Amino acid sequence: MSEETDVSELPAPLxxxxxxxxxVGPKDxxxxxxxxxxxxxxxxxxxxxxxxxxxxxHECQSPLFLAVExxxxxxxxxxxxxxxxxxxxxxxxxxxxxxxxxxAQAVLDVPDDVPFKFGLAExxxxxxxxxxxxxxxxxxxxxxVLLSG
Amino acid sequence: MPYPTDPSSELAEYxxxxxxxxxxxxxxxxxxxxxxxxxLESDEDVLLYDTGHIPGSFKxxxxxxxxxxxxxxxxxxxxxxxxxxxxxxxRETTVVIYGDKSNWWAAYALWVMTLFGxxxxxxxxxxRAAWIAEDRPLTRDVPTAQPTDYPVVERDxxxxxxxxxxxxxxxxxxxxxxxxxxxxxxxxxxxPDYPQEGAMRGGHIPGARxxxxxxxxxxxxxxxxxxxxxxxxxxxxxxxxxxxxxxxCRIGERSSHTWFVLTHLLGFGTVRNYDGSWTEWGNSxxxxxxxxxxxxxxxx
Numbered sequence: 383m384s385e386e387t388d389v390s391e392l393p394a395p396l397x398x399x400x401x402x403x404x405x406v407g408p409k410d411x412x413x414x415x416x417x418x419x420x421x422x423x424x425x426x427x428x429x430x431x432x433x434x435x436x437x438x439x440h441e442c443q444s445p446l447f448l449a450v451e452x453x454x455x456x457x458x459x460x461x462x463x464x465x466x467x468x469x470x471x472x473x474x475x476x477x478x479x480x481x482x483x484x485x486a487q488a489v490l491d492v493p494d495d496v497p498f499k500f501g502l503a504e505x506x507x508x509x510x511x512x513x514x515x516x517x518x519x520x521x522x523x524x525x526x527v528l529l530s531g
Numbered sequence: 532m533p534y535p536t537d538p539s540s541e542l543a544e545y546x547x548x549x550x551x552x553x554x555x556x557x558x559x560x561x562x563x564x565x566x567x568x569x570x571l572e573s574d575e576d577v578l579l580y581d582t583g584h585i586p587g588s589f590k591x592x593x594x595x596x597x598x599x600x601x602x603x604x605x606x607x608x609x610x611x612x613x614x615x616x617x618x619x620x621x622r623e624t625t626v627v628i629y630g631d632k633s634n635w636w637a638a639y640a641l642w643v644m645t646l647f648g649x650x651x652x653x654x655x656x657x658x659r660a661a662w663i664a665e666d667r668p669l670t671r672d673v674p675t676a677q678p679t680d681y682p683v684v685e686r687d688x689x690x691x692x693x694x695x696x697x698x699x700x701x702x703x704x705x706x707x708x709x710x711x712x713x714x715x716x717x718x719x720x721x722x723p724d725y726p727q728e729g730a731m732r733g734g735h736i737p738g739a740r741x742x743x744x745x746x747x748x749x750x751x752x753x754x755x756x757x758x759x760x761x762x763x764x765x766x767x768x769x770x771x772x773x774x775x776x777x778x779x780c781r782i783g784e785r786s787s788h789t790w791f792v793l794t795h796l797l798g799f800g801t802v803r804n805y806d807g808s809w810t811e812w813g814n815s816x817x818x819x820x821x822x823x824x825x826x827x828x829x830x831x
Contacts, residue, residue: 415578
């Protein structure tokens with residue numbers, strides 16, 4: 383983790399998001415996060431009807447549930463978080479936009495400190511970043527389980 | 532001149548009705564010219580304000596605005612003056628704070644403003660949820676304030692804030708632990724469904740009573756009626772308005788809500804919030820810790 387993350391080695395959509403966040407100041411970063419929270423897709427019926435299939439990320443400040451699917455070698459992500467928790471939804475939105483549809487290995491190769499590359503720690507406080515770190519680690523853990531299964 | 536007290540009958544029973552306003556009163560004030568009244572929103576989620584807020588209100592974030600970014604303390608007088616000035620608040624301004632989660636974080640912000648001796652600061656009873664439930668207007672427009680020359684006031688912690696050493700001296704006197712029952716007994720190291728925020732030991736400060744903060748709030752986020760609050764704290768917990776009381780939780784936010792209830796709704800004269808709370812006590816070497824169910828409350 384001490385090595386600097388090389389953004390060029392990240393999945394392209396994730397690297398583009400980092401560029402977008404880096405290009406603006408802290409206030410506009412919050413606006414970007416808000417937009418991502420609003421663009422987070424709703425759960426498909428197969429999860430909405432069976433919430434037990436989702437894993438809860440306890441490290442988030444507000445309830446967040448996620449599921450990971452592996453289809454033809456690509457990872458697909460599903461999130462559920464209440465509208466009253468836009469920060470948590472925004473974190474999920476970053477990971478959805480950046481990682482959904484990527485090859486499983488590319489997801490596993492994402493460094494664990496990527497959540498800190500968006501310049502959000504100063505905008506939302508480092509304390510609140512923990513939720514996104516935990517989401518990423520659970521996504522990677524589920525991906526490993528899917529690959530081995 | 533401070534604003535008059537909201538005369539609504541539902542507030543009149545409380546010890547200090549001037550510390551609360553109703554949604555209707557606030558809407559009436561905002562409908563006309565309201566110089567010297569500023570509304571602040573303070574939430575757990577730092578983005579909630581941006582999804583829509585009471586027109587004309589400013590965001591006040593408990594973490595990025597009120598906490599010192601380096602040491603575990605609140606901002607100093609200069610930092611506080613800047614936060615106030617940027618929101619158009621002068622020393623004489625009437626400030627109304629509202630927020631999510633039954634005003635949990637709003638009460639914390641009000642308590643911090645009390646440390647700086649801001650005289651007229653009130654809560655919107657029911658907070659954000661009550662305003663929205665009544666279909667009152669929200670906007671995404673962020674207002675621009677005319678900066679003020681808010682004075683640099685030295686924080687006066689002693690009357691309403693307890694440090695760890697104060698709590699050690701306070702052992703044996705009334706204390707209220709406002710965390711969940713599982714955190715009180717020591718079974719849980721953090722709130723149910725919330726992240727573990729780093730306590731080495733579970734349990735409570737010896738002698739503390741267990742009154743989860745949410746017991747003071749109704750379903751709709753408003754405070755319970757005075758007689759219900761008296762039943763909870765005076766009858767059941769054997770506390771008295773003349774007692775010297777310390778309240779605590781995990782980092783001092785939930786206990787701000789109880790501090791507000793005891794101080795302003797029930798008129799207790801000496802209530803201090805121990806904001807170090809369990810994340811300090813539960814990590815401290817050689818402080819006494821008690822585990823298990825609460826004991827039968829006794830008059831001290």
